[in-house]
Amino acid sequence: MSIRNEIERRRTFAIISHPDAGKTTLTEKLLLFGGAIHVAGAVKSNKIKKTAASDWMEIEKQRGISVATSVMGFEYAGYKINILDTPGHQDFAEDTYRTLTAVDSVIIVVDAAKGVETQTRKLMNVCRMRKTPVMLFVNKMDREGRDAFDLMDEVEAELGIKLCPLTWPIGMGASFKGVYNLYDRQLELFTPNKQSISESVAIHDIRSAELDALVGEKNTRKLREDMELVEGVYPSFERETYLAGELAPVFFGSALNNFGVKELLNCFVQIAPSPRPVQAQERKVDPYEEAFTGFVFKIHANMDPNHRSCIAFVKVCSGHFERNVNYKHIRHGKLMRFSSPTAFMAQKKETLDEAFAGDIVGLPDTGNFKIGDTLTAGEELHFKGLPSFSPEMFKYIENADPMKSKQMEKGIAQLMDEGVAQIFVNQYNNRKIIGTVGQLQFEVIQYRLLHEYGAQCRWEPISLYKACWIESDSPAELENFKKRKAQYMAKDKEGRDVFLADSGYVLQMAQNDFENIRFHFTSEF
Numbered sequence: 001m002s003i004r005n006e007i008e009r010r011r012t013f014a015i016i017s018h019p020d021a022g023k024t025t026l027t028e029k030l031l032l033f034g035g036a037i038h039v040a041g042a043v044k045s046n047k048i049k050k051t052a053a054s055d056w057m058e059i060e061k062q063r064g065i066s067v068a069t070s071v072m073g074f075e076y077a078g079y080k081i082n083i084l085d086t087p088g089h090q091d092f093a094e095d096t097y098r099t100l101t102a103v104d105s106v107i108i109v110v111d112a113a114k115g116v117e118t119q120t121r122k123l124m125n126v127c128r129m130r131k132t133p134v135m136l137f138v139n140k141m142d143r144e145g146r147d148a149f150d151l152m153d154e155v156e157a158e159l160g161i162k163l164c165p166l167t168w169p170i171g172m173g174a175s176f177k178g179v180y181n182l183y184d185r186q187l188e189l190f191t192p193n194k195q196s197i198s199e200s201v202a203i204h205d206i207r208s209a210e211l212d213a214l215v216g217e218k219n220t221r222k223l224r225e226d227m228e229l230v231e232g233v234y235p236s237f238e239r240e241t242y243l244a245g246e247l248a249p250v251f252f253g254s255a256l257n258n259f260g261v262k263e264l265l266n267c268f269v270q271i272a273p274s275p276r277p278v279q280a281q282e283r284k285v286d287p288y289e290e291a292f293t294g295f296v297f298k299i300h301a302n303m304d305p306n307h308r309s310c311i312a313f314v315k316v317c318s319g320h321f322e323r324n325v326n327y328k329h330i331r332h333g334k335l336m337r338f339s340s341p342t343a344f345m346a347q348k349k350e351t352l353d354e355a356f357a358g359d360i361v362g363l364p365d366t367g368n369f370k371i372g373d374t375l376t377a378g379e380e381l382h383f384k385g386l387p388s389f390s391p392e393m394f395k396y397i398e399n400a401d402p403m404k405s406k407q408m409e410k411g412i413a414q415l416m417d418e419g420v421a422q423i424f425v426n427q428y429n430n431r432k433i434i435g436t437v438g439q440l441q442f443e444v445i446q447y448r449l450l451h452e453y454g455a456q457c458r459w460e461p462i463s464l465y466k467a468c469w470i471e472s473d474s475p476a477e478l479e480n481f482k483k484r485k486a487q488y489m490a491k492d493k494e495g496r497d498v499f500l501a502d503s504g505y506v507l508q509m510a511q512n513d514f515e516n517i518r519f520h521f522t523s524e525f
């Protein structure tokens with residue numbers, strides 16, 4: 001098969017949802033269809049259960065599981081599918097944001113009864129920033145949920161995207177009969193059975209009398225009315241609008257009952273994008289370019305505390321990656337050769353000889369890579385990652401064991417390179433501040449510093465509202481600001497100026513007093 005064909009048949013995507021909406025269950029059913037696994041229950045949820053006796057012990061367990069399921073690749077109907085897993089816990093939302101930089105499309109799972117929840121809204125914002133095509137799967141139709149039209153209204157308003165149903169439910173909960181597939185013009189009948197696949201009947205015209213016999217007179221009448229409304233209210237499906245990230249096709253089903261999943265998958269492989277061009281600082285890189293390029297979007301440290309060995313996850317952006325070929329590590333300016341790159345095929349890891357744009361390659365590493373690093377066949381390129389967002393929680397990190405200060409320094413530096421959290425060094429007192437999205441990240445850092453580096457840290461409170469990256473066209477004003485706010489000035493990991501505002505009021509005053517300074521809540525502007 002030509003390289004072009006190989007790239008064209010790749011579908012690399014992530015499934016995102018609020019915890020408990022059914023992401024794990026859906027992933028598992030997709031893998032079952034792909035023949036990548038053979039029994040239900042094989043995919044472990046990477047959710048951190050609330051009942052866990054100790055959060056960090058649970059995290060350690062999860063890390064073992066999550067490396068195996070970070071990327072699940074399988075073949076389906078001539079397509080190569082790569083599902084990128086995202087952490088189930090919202091405290092690790094940053095990991096999810098970064099994973100979204102490596103996918104070409106996204107499937108959002110929504111619980112039919114709960115509708116859109118906070119985390120989904122935040123993740124959708126990231127998709128919007130990147131114009132990532134999204135598809136929706138409304139799950140748990142076997143339970144009493146909301147009226148489909150109400151739910152669609154809410155999703156449109158909350159996620160800020162136009163919807164276009166490609167399947168439509170007939171009843172719900174105990175009286176759920178199935179869905180009408182508008183894309184293929186057929187009826188999918190629901191039988192509540194967790195393993196078997198639903199029965200499909202081609203119904204090219206919903207006025208057909210056959211419908212009455214299949215789902216009953218009342219349901220048929222309702223379906224016909226619904227269809228009229230659907231056609232009147234929602235735009236018809238256009239692939240271009242979907243690919244531009246402006247229209248989200250919607251599917252209804254029940255992942256647990258394996259219902260509606262096949263329709264989703266069949267339609268997905270047909271309409272979802274193959275690898276898309278990726279923007280580098282210098283230029284846009286087309287996936288079909290011959291020369292290999294890629295970037296690191298995730299680093300997974302090893303469970304073995306005696307060795308600092310990790311796996312760097314590289315998204316291949318263009319061309320063809322080969323084992324044992326020299327590639328340029330742009331930040332280090334040196335050539336590197338990888339003798340045992342890994343492919344992720346569902347739950348197995350295996351050494352790969354080659355990979356194509358769209359694929360994810362795991363590179364065993366001993367600390368050479370940082371999140372965002374670019375690898376190329378030689379060209380000087382820098383892929384743009386996702387900017388860092390201002391963290392939501394802040395704490396001073398202090399060394400609790402002065403004999404281990406070197407280990408502590410090294411540990412912090414490497415964990416930050418891995419993207420575990422963000423660090424800001426206060427320029428006034430030189431104290432280090434760790435910024436996170438949630439409490440669990442602090443626990444992870446403390447635990448990993450101790451177990452992987454033998455260093456003990458202590459947290460001290462600091463009351464901060466936001467970290468703002470600042471810039472100005474007037475160097476004099478910038479200097480003046482930095483002098484006036486010296487106590488609140490910090491540098492981020494890359495040495496950029498950050499203003500640490502301790503309250504919304506202080507920030508607003510600073511914005512009023514310094515009109516020529518721009519305050520940003522993300523690290524790239």
Ligand code: G4P
Nearest residue numbers: 017019020021022023024025045139140143254255256257
């Ligand atoms: P997540 O990864 O998004 O967090 O969700 P997950 O798939 O773990 O599903 C959350 C819960 O919802 C699970 O139940 C799962 O069995 C259930 N579920 C998933 N899809 C459906 C569906 O279509 N219908 C119904 N009725 N339930 C569904 P649990 O009790 O939390 O876990 P488990 O003990 O069943 O594994």
